[in-house]
Amino acid sequence: MKFITGKNQANRIRKNKHDSETKLRAFAFMEQDELFAAVSSSPTGLTGGEAEDRQDEFGKNIITAGLKNTPLHRMREAVVNPFNIILLFIASVTYFTDVVAASRPDYVTIIIILALIVLSSLVAFLQSQRSNAAAEKLSHMISNKIHAWRDGKLVEILQEDVVPGDIIHLSAGDMLPADVRFLTVKDTFVAQSALTGESNPVEKFSDMKNERTDALTDVKNIGFMGSNIVSGSATALVLATGNDTYFGAMAETLSGDRAKTSFERGVGAVSGLLVRMMLVMLPIVFLINGFAKGEWPQALLFSISIAVGLTPHMLPVIMTSTLAKGAVSMSRHKVIVRTLGSIQSFGEMDVLCTDKTGTLTEDRIVLEKYMNLRGEDDARILRHAYLNSFFQTGLKNLIDLAIINRAVQNGDESITENYSREDEIPFDFSRRRMSVVLADKTGKRQLITKGAVEEMIGISSFVEISGQVLPMDETTRRSAMAVYEKYNAAGLRMIAIAQKNEVPESGAFNVADEKDMVLIGFVGFLDPPKESAKAAILTLKNHGVRTVVLTGDSEGVAAKVCGKVGVDTSILLTGRDVEKMDDAELIKAVRTCDLFAKLSPAQKERVVSAFQAAGHTVGYMGDGINDAPALRQADVGISVDSAVDIAKETADIILLEKDLMVLEKGVIEGRRTFGNIVKYIKMAASGNFGNMISVMTASIFLPFLPMLPVQLLTQNLLCDFAQMGMPFDSVDDEYVRKPRKWETKSIKSFMAYMGPLSSIFDILCFAIMWWIIGANKLALAPLFQSGWFVFGTVSQVLVIHMIRTAKVPFFQSRPSRPLLISTVLVAIVAFVVGFSGFAIGIDMMPLPASFLPWLALILAGYFLCAQMTKRFYAKRYGDWL
Template identity: 50%
Template sequence: MQFDFLKNAVLTALHRGLSIRQFRRLAMLEFLRGGAVGKEMPRTLADRLHALSRLTTDHLLQQLDTRADGLSEDEAAQRREQAGLNEIQHERPLSWPAHLWLCYRNPFNVLLTLLAVISYLTEDAKATLVIAVMVVISTLLRFVQEQRSNSAADRLRDMVSNTATVLRRDDTVPLTRLRYGTAEGTEVAIRQLVPGDIVLLSAGDMIPADLRLLSAKDLFVSQAALTGEALPVEKFATLRDAGVASPLELDNLLFMGANVVSGSASAVVIATGGQSYFGALAERVTAHDHTPTQFQAGVNQVSWLLIRFMLAMAPLVLLINGFTKGDWLEAALFALSIAVGLTPEMLPMIVTSTLAKGAVLLSRKRVIVKRLDAIQNFGAMDILCTDKTGTLTQDHIVLERHTDAFGAPADDVLALAYLNSYHQTGLKNLLDVAVLEHVELKRLLDVAGDHHKVDEIPFDFARRRMSVVVSEHGAHHLLICKGALEEMLAVCTQVRQDGRTLPLDDERLAQIRAVTAGLNQEGLRVVAVATRELPPLRQTYGVADEAGLTLVGYIAFLDPPKETTAPALRALAAHGVAVKVLTGDNELVTLKVCKEVGLPVTGLLLGSDTDAMDDATLAAAAETATVFAKLSPLQKERLVRVLRANGHVVGFLGDGINDAPALRAADIGISVDSAVDIAKEAADLILLEKSLMVLEEGVLEGRRTFANMLKYIKMTASSNFGNVFSVLVASAFLPFLPMLPMHLLVQNLLYDVSQIAIPFDRVDEEQLRRPLRWDPDELGRFMVCFGPLSSLFDIATYALMYFVFHASTPAHQTLFQSGWFIEGLLSQTLVVHLIRTRKLPFVQSRAAWPLLGMTLLIAAVGVFLPMGPLAHYFKLQPLPWTYFPWLAAILLGYVSLTQYAKSHYARRYGWQ
C-alpha cells in the first residue's frame, strides 16, 4: 500500500502525457497527497513554510536579510557560496562506476559473460579471452561514447538556460535590463538564484524557486505539474486562510515547478535547490519514468525481435549438433556461440554514438538537442505545426497605422495605446514593443508623464485583452483597454466618431467589421483600443470593470514574411513534411501571409469550428486543413493530439505560454532561445534561430542520424541470421562442427569492430526525402530475405572445401573451418557496403572514409589470422593460394545476387 502513490502518479502521467520531469514531480506530490505531510516530509519544513506565510512583509524581509529593492551582486554571490546553486540533487549525473555498470548491464553482455564462464569452467582459455575482449570492448566503447555524449549534451544545454527576472541593486556587471512599470529587473539564470532574491513574475514565467508573494495582480498559477490539478489557482499577496494543512494550498506561497498563467507579481525567494519544497522530497522519493519514448520503444521492439530469433535458432543448433556429433558439451558451447552471434552487442554503443554525433552536428546548425532520443522523432516527423508570427514572418512587428473606428487616421488612438503599453507589467509581447518604439516616442513620453498608473488588469488567453487604469493629475480615472477585435466588441457598447460618442448599433458594427476586414486583407494585424471613464473612488480594478467601454479605434501592425520562408516551405514539402499553421491570430491575416510565402491552403478551420466537432470529425478535417486560426492553447493541444492519433509524427514549433500545452502534446516540441520559460521547458529542441530553414536542416540531420542506426541493425540482423542458417545446414551434413565456438566469436568480434565507424557514414539523398520510422515488421522481412542469400554462398564454400580441397573428414576440419572463416568474414564486411545503400556500392554510392577504412582493415585481419603466424593459436591453418580465385568468384556472385535482390526488394517494399 505504501507504493500506491507511485501507481497513481504513473496513471495520471500516462493519462496527461506528462514529461519525465513533470512525472517525477507528480509522483512526489502523490506521495504527499497520500498522507506524507507531517509524516514522511520533515515537520520542520512544513512548519517553516507555514510560519513564513504568516509573517508581515517587513518581518519577512528582515528574517531573510534582504530589502524590497533586492540584493547586490556581491551579496548574491556570497549567499550562492553558502546555499549552493538552485538545482535539484536528483538531476546530477551518475558516478562513473555506476555509469560503467549500467553500460555493462544489458542482455547481450550478460549472454557473453555466461558463455565466458562456461568456457572458463571447461578450461577453454582462448575462448574465454576472446569473449572477455568482446565484453570489455562493447562496455568501454559504450561508456566512453556516452560520457562524451553526456558532456556534449550538457554543454549544449548550458547554451539554453531558463532565466528569472530579479531586482539587483548596485549592479557592477552590465546586464540586460527590462522595464516593469517603475521597477527594473535583471535577467539571471534560474540556477543562480539565492534566498532573499526579489523576483518579478509575469505570464509565461516558470516559478524558479520557492517564493513568498510580496505583491500580486490577478495572478493565476498552474500547479498541474505538482498537484495534478488541471485548472490554474489564484494566488494573493496576503494570506486568506492560515489553517490549511498542505503548504501547497497557502495563498501567498509559490513553489518550484509551477508556472504563471496570467497576471503579474513580485516575490521573495525563501528556498532554493535541495532546500525547496520539491528538493526536500527529491531525496526521499525515487520516481523514474518507466514509460518508453517512441524511440526507446522502437529499439526495444527490434531487440526483442532478434532475441526471439535467437531463442528459436540456438536450441535447434544444439539438438542437431548434439544428435549428429554426439558431443553435447561441444554442441552446447556451439549453440551459445550461435546465440551470441545473433545478438547485436554493439547496438547500445552504435545508438548512443550516432545520437551524440547527430546532436553535435545539429548544434552547428544552431539547433540545441535537450533530449538525444528526440533526434529520431525529428527525422520521423511528417507534420510540422507552427505559429505564424516569427516563423513565417520576420518577428519584427511594425506599427503601420493608427485609425479611428471607421478607418480615418487618429493620433489620440496612438496616445491611448501608448499609455496602455507603457504602464502594463504583465505578458510582454512584440505589439507593445512596436508601440513603444514608434517614431512619435518623444511626444508620447510627455503624454505618459502626465498620467499616473492606478491599476492594471493583466492579459490572459481567455479574454485576449488587457487594461490599465490611469489618472491624469488625480482628476479622474481612465480605463484603457486594448485587445483582439471580437473580444473587445463583446465589452463595448459605444463608439467614438468625429469627437462624438455614439451607440454601437448593428449598422455601425457592420461598418467596423468591414473596415477591420479590409485591414486584415492587407496583411495587417488589428488591435482594438477602447476606454471608459471612472470616478476616482478606488485603487483596485478587475475584469468586471471591462464593461460598457467606448471603442475609439485601432492600431494596425505589419509583420512582413521572411525571405527564407518560401524556399524553406518548398524544401520541407520536398522532404515529406507537411506544414500546418496553428495560430491565435485572425484568419484573414493568416491567409494573406500564407499566400505571400507560397504555402498552399487546402482548408481553413477556426477555433470555434473545432469545438463543434468530436475527435473523429476533427481528425478527418485536420488531415485536409492547412490553416487553423483563432485558436486557444487547449485547441492547439487538441489538434496536435488528433493528428498524432491519425498516425502522424507531429512536431510543434512555438515560443509562447499559449504554446506550452501543444509543445508537450507533440512527438517533438520545438522552441526558440527567446521563448518564455515554460515553452523552453516543454520543448525537446531549442532553435537558436527562429527559422524554418534551420528547421529543415535539422530534419535532414535527424534523418541521417536515424538512417545510420538502421544500417547497423539491418546489416547485423541479416548477416547474423544468414550465418546461423548456414550453420544449421552444415551441422546437419558434416561429420564435424563447421566452425569452432572460438571462430564464431572472433568473427563476430571483428565484424562488430568494423561497425564502429557507421555513425560517420554518408547517407544517400534518396533516403532523406521522406520520414524514417522504426518498423520491426520490415526488419524481420529484411532478415528473412537477405540472410539466406549469404547462406547460398556459404554452402558454395562448403562444397568448395569438401569436394575441391577434400576437407571432408574430422582430420581435415581445420582446413574446412579456415576456408569458411575467411569467406564468412569477407562476406560480412561486404554486406556492410551492399546494404548501406540501395545503389551500386563503391560506384554509385561510396561509404565515408572512416567506414571504408575500418572494413578494409578488418578484412585484412580476417585473411591474416589463418594465413599468418597466429593461425595455430586460433586453431586455424593457412589455405592454398588456389583457394583465393575460387573465393573471388564466390564473393562476386554474392555481390551480384544481393544487388539484384536489393532492386527487387526495393521495388516491392521500398528501401528505408
C-alpha cells in the same frame, strides 16, 4: 551516487517530501519581517557577494535526484552487460578445462576472452562518453534566465544561479525557478499540472489566505519549482532551490518513463524477435551438438557463444552514437536537440504546424496606422495605446514595443509624466486584452484597455465618434466593424482601444471592471512576410512535409500573409468553427485545411491532436505561452532560443534562428540519422537470421563444431568494430526526400530475403572447405573453422556496404570515410589472422593460399546475388531501407 531500491527508497522519498513540506508550510504562515529573517534576506534582495556565498553553500539550482547519467553509471553499463557476463562465464569454464584439468596449462584463450571484455567495455564507455559530451555541449547552448534583484538592481541571471534569499520578478511565460513565497502579485495565475495534474491554473496571493488543512499545493502564497506563470506578474522570495525544493523531493517519483515513440517501439519489437529466436535456438544447437559430438561442455559453450552473437548487443551503442552524431550535425545548422530520441520523430514528421508571427513573418512589427472609428488618423488613439503599453508591468510583447517606439518617434513620451499607474489587469488568452488604471495629477482615474477587436467590442457599451460618446447600437457597431474589416483585409493586424472614466475611487480592480467601455479607435500593425518563407515552405513540401498555420491572429491578416508565402488559403477555419466541430468532423477537416485562425491555446492543441488521429507525425513550432499545450501534444515540439521559458522547456528541439529554412535542414539531418540506425537494424536482423540457419545446418552435418566459442566471440567483436563507422555514414539523397516511419513488417520481410541468402553462401563455404580444401576430419577442424572465420567476417563486412544503399555500392554510392576505414581494417585483420600464425592463438590453423581464389569467388557471388536480390526486393516493396 548511491542507488536505493524498494522499501528504503520509498521511505527516503516520503521523508524528503515531508521535510520539504514542513519547511514550506512554516514559511507560508510567517509575517514578511519574520520571513526575511528566516532566510537571511531583505526586501531589496541579495548582494552579489551574498549570492556567491550561498551558491557555495547550496550548490547550483539543478535537480540531481535520481540522476543516472554519470561517468560511473556509464562505466557500469559498459562493463556489466549480458555480453560480458557470458564472456566471463566462458572464461571461467575455459579456465577449468584449459588450465585446472589440462596436463599442460594453456592461458591463451583466457587472455583473449579477458581482452575482449576489456576492449568491448572500453569502446562502449568511450562511445557513451562522447555521446554524453555532445549532448551536454548542446544543452549549454540554450538556457533559461530569470530576473532577480542583486545589489539593488534588477538583473538577468541564469536559473541555475538562483539561490535561497533571492528576490525575483516573474511575469507571464516565466518558469518558477525554485520554491518561492509570493511578496506582491497582480492577477497571478500559475499552472501546477507538473505537480498536481490539474489542467486549470490556480491564482496566487501575497497575503496569508491559507488554511493549515490545505494540501501543500493549494497553499495560496507558495509557488513551486516546475510550475509556470500563465498570466499576471509577481515578485517572490526564493525559499529553496535544487534538490531541496518540493519538486526535487519528488523527482524520483515524477521522472517516470515517457511514452515510447514509434521508432523505440519498432526497435524493441525487432530486438525482442531476435532474442526470442536466440532463446529458441540455444537449446536446439546445444542438444544437436551434444548428441552428435558427445562433448557436452563444449556444446554448451558453443550454444552460449552463438546466443551472444545473435543478441543485438551493439544496438544501444550504435543508436546512441548515431543520435549523438545527428544532434551535433544538426547543431551546425542552428538546430539544438534537447532530447536525442526526438531526432527520429523530426525526420518522420510529415505535417508541420506553425504559428505565423516570426516564422512566416519578419517578427519586427511596425505600427502603421492609428485611427478613430471613422478610419481617420488620430494621434489621440496612439496616446491612449501608448499609456496602456507603457504602464503595464507584464511581459511587453512586440505589439507593446511597436506602440512605444512610434509614440517616441512622434514625441509623445513626455505624457507619461502626467500619470501614475494605480493598477492593471494583465493580458490572458481567454480575454485577449489587458487594462491599466491611471490617475492624473488631479487624482482623476481612467481605465484604458487594448485588445482583440471582437473581444473589445463585446465589453464596450459606447463608441466615441467625432468627439461624441454614443451608445453602441447595431449601426455604430457595424460602422466600427467595417473600418476594422477594411484594414484587416489589407493585411494589417488590428487592435481596438477603449477607455472609461467611471472608475471606483479605491480598491483593487479586476476583470469585472472591464465593462461599459467606450470604444475610441484602432491601431494597425504590419509584420511583413519573410522573403525566405515561401522558398522554405516549397522546400519542405518537396521533402514531404506539409506546412499548416495555426494562429491566434484574425482571418484577414492570416490569409494575407499565408497567401504571400505559398500556404493554401482556399479553406480557412477559425477557432469558432473548430469549437463547433466534434472530433470526427475535425479529423476530416484537417485533411484539406492548411490555415486555422483566431485559435485559443486549447484549440491549437486540439488541431494538433486531430492531425495525429488522422495518422500524421506532427511537429509544432511555437514560442509563446499560448503554444505550450500544442508543443506538449505534438510528436516533436519545436521552439526558438528567444521563446518564453515554458515554450523552451516543453520543446524537444530548439532553433537558434527562427527560420523555416533552418528547420528544413534539421529535418533532412533527422532523416539521415534515422537511415543510419535502420541500416544497422536491418543488417543485424538479417545477418543474425542467416547465421542461425547456417549454424543449424553445420551442427547437423559436421562431426565437429563449425567454430569454437573463442573464435565466434572474436569474430563477433571484429564485426562490431566494423559497424562503429555506421553513425558517420552518408545517406543517399533519394532516401531523405520523404518522411520515414518505422515499419516492423519491413524488417521481417528484409530478414526473409537477406538472411537465407547469406546462409546459402555460408554453406558454399562449408562445401569448399570440406571437399576442396580437405578439412573433412576431426584433426583438421581448426582449418575448417579458420575458413569460416575469414569468410564469415569478410562477408559481414561486405554486407554492410550492400545494405547501406539501394544503389550499387562503391560505384553509385560511396560510404563515408569512417565506415570505409572501419570495415577495411576489420577485413584486413580477418585476413591476417586467418592466413598467418595468429590463427593458432584462437585455436585455428593458418589457411593455405589455395583458399584465396575460392574465397574471392564466393564473395563475388555473394555480392552479385545480393545486388540482384536488392533490386527484386526494391521493385516488389517499393523501397530498400
